[in-house]
Amino acid sequence: MDVKEFARNYESVCRAADNVDVNLYDEFGVKRGLRDKNGKGVLTGVTNISKIVSSKIVDGREVPCDGQLWYRGYNVIEMVQDFGFKRFGFEEVSYLLLFGDLPTEKQLKTFKETLGSLRTLPTNFTRDVIMKAPSHDIMNSMTKSVLTLQAYDDNISDLSIPNVLEQCMRLISEFPMLAVYGYCAYNHYERDESMYIHFPDPSISTAENILRLLRPDKKYSELEAQVLDAALVLHAEHGGGNNSTFTTRVVSSAGSDTYSVIAAALSSLKGPKHGGANIKVMQMMDDIRAHVPDQNDDAKLRDYLAKIVDKQAFDRAGLIYGMGHAIYSISDPRARVFRKFVEKLATEKHLEEEFELYEKIERMAPEIIAEKRKIYKGVSANVDFYSGFVYNMLGIPTELYTPIFAIARIVGWSAHRIEELINVDKIIRPAYRSIMEERTYTSYESRNAVTSD
Numbered sequence: 001m002d003v004k005e006f007a008r009n010y011e012s013v014c015r016a017a018d019n020v021d022v023n024l025y026d027e028f029g030v031k032r033g034l035r036d037k038n039g040k041g042v043l044t045g046v047t048n049i050s051k052i053v054s055s056k057i058v059d060g061r062e063v064p065c066d067g068q069l070w071y072r073g074y075n076v077i078e079m080v081q082d083f084g085f086k087r088f089g090f091e092e093v094s095y096l097l098l099f100g101d102l103p104t105e106k107q108l109k110t111f112k113e114t115l116g117s118l119r120t121l122p123t124n125f126t127r128d129v130i131m132k133a134p135s136h137d138i139m140n141s142m143t144k145s146v147l148t149l150q151a152y153d154d155n156i157s158d159l160s161i162p163n164v165l166e167q168c169m170r171l172i173s174e175f176p177m178l179a180v181y182g183y184c185a186y187n188h189y190e191r192d193e194s195m196y197i198h199f200p201d202p203s204i205s206t207a208e209n210i211l212r213l214l215r216p217d218k219k220y221s222e223l224e225a226q227v228l229d230a231a232l233v234l235h236a237e238h239g240g241g242n243n244s245t246f247t248t249r250v251v252s253s254a255g256s257d258t259y260s261v262i263a264a265a266l267s268s269l270k271g272p273k274h275g276g277a278n279i280k281v282m283q284m285m286d287d288i289r290a291h292v293p294d295q296n297d298d299a300k301l302r303d304y305l306a307k308i309v310d311k312q313a314f315d316r317a318g319l320i321y322g323m324g325h326a327i328y329s330i331s332d333p334r335a336r337v338f339r340k341f342v343e344k345l346a347t348e349k350h351l352e353e354e355f356e357l358y359e360k361i362e363r364m365a366p367e368i369i370a371e372k373r374k375i376y377k378g379v380s381a382n383v384d385f386y387s388g389f390v391y392n393m394l395g396i397p398t399e400l401y402t403p404i405f406a407i408a409r410i411v412g413w414s415a416h417r418i419e420e421l422i423n424v425d426k427i428i429r430p431a432y433r434s435i436m437e438e439r440t441y442t443s444y445e446s447r448n449a450v451t452s453d
């Protein structure tokens with residue numbers, strides 16, 4: 001039997017064997033997704049890298065508050081506002097996350113120079129690994145490249161902190177090339193577009209290099225690079241509990257090598273419920289514009305958003321993408337501070353009306369969701385609501401949206417990997433409550449015996 005036919009025939013068998021009554025989660029006190037109905041995660045570890053605040057204690061009880069995000073004790077909003085349109089901050093934040101404190105001018109210069117010197121790939125790697133097997137899924141291309149890079153490392157299994165730090169810094173520097181070259185290969189071989197491979201400039205920032213590598217003429221404006229830099233800063237880290245960082249912790253706890261750990265994190269990030277959410281936002285916005293051509297008609301816009309929530313429109317999943325977050329309720333601090341960068345870029349690109357549409361949906365969506373859904377906490381725009389719009393304005397293809405997230409988040413993954421190796425000596429192993437019924441085993445012959453008359 002053909003394997004596709006076999007799989008179709010056995011789908012119902014799998015569903016019957018693996019179906020779990022959702023009521024059992026409440027009966028056994030199991031928190032689905034390792035978090036309660038209010039979005040609060042099960043405590044699984046201790047970290048000094050970052051902190052997420054979504055509630056505060058008032059009169060002895062916990063109440064929601066505007067979200068806060070802290071990197072190594074510093075408020076991210078304050079840092080981004082300080083960087084804002086004056087200097088590039090991603091490398092500074094990378095140093096902070098990796099080493100625990102803000103760098104001096106000399107330390108930052110040395111760190112940047114070291115990262116710049118690592119912006120290179122092994123001889124013929126681009127040709128032999130990236131170009132010869134292009135993939136439309138750039139996250140898979142990056143994962144393959146990361147796993148292949150281990151073949152060029154003589155100390156792959158050395159878990160000493162200096163060696164792991166070196167491996168992480170190399171990958172941080174190489175990620176923009178792995179992403180953009182992977183896209184260029186796909187665009188050439190699958191779409192028959194012109195091929196161009198630019199070398200990175202070791203003297204400029206990560207954000208500038210991404211735009212330099214991606215654009216045929218290597219040109220970009222200062223504002224474009226500043227806005228992309230802000231996006232990288234805001235995506236660099238988000239606690240130990242997010243799916244890809246927790247994956248980093250889990251695989252690190254097993255004693256695995258850096259390349260396997262980062263490949264696992266990439267695999268986790270690529271899902272539409274995690275790093276791929278901004279793509280869904282862009283697809284949803286295209287659908288909204290197609291069905292509500294007059295964006296000044298607030299009534300029709302509200303009606304169509306209601307249809308999306310009622311699973312009557314768009315992908316019929318009932319979700320207004322970019323709205324809501326597993327932790328934040330009143331507001332996502334990343335979205336709050338990023339909005340100013342988005343607005344300024346939209347003005348430069350003469351896309352003010354498009355930005356106004358985003359603002360309208362951001363205002364309307366929480367009201368509509370609250371009317372139609374039983375929600376346990378507030379709903380607000382998250383950073384993914386705006387990031388896809390920014391990438392679109394920068395001319396970044398959708399295939400690179402999640403890889404851009406990875407270019408930023410590998411810094412957080414690296415920090416958590418190092419913290420895990422330094423502090424924890426037990427493999428991460430949570431428990432699952434079994435609902436299996438014990439049965440009496442009978443031999444193969446007995447089960448298949450033919451009874452004759």
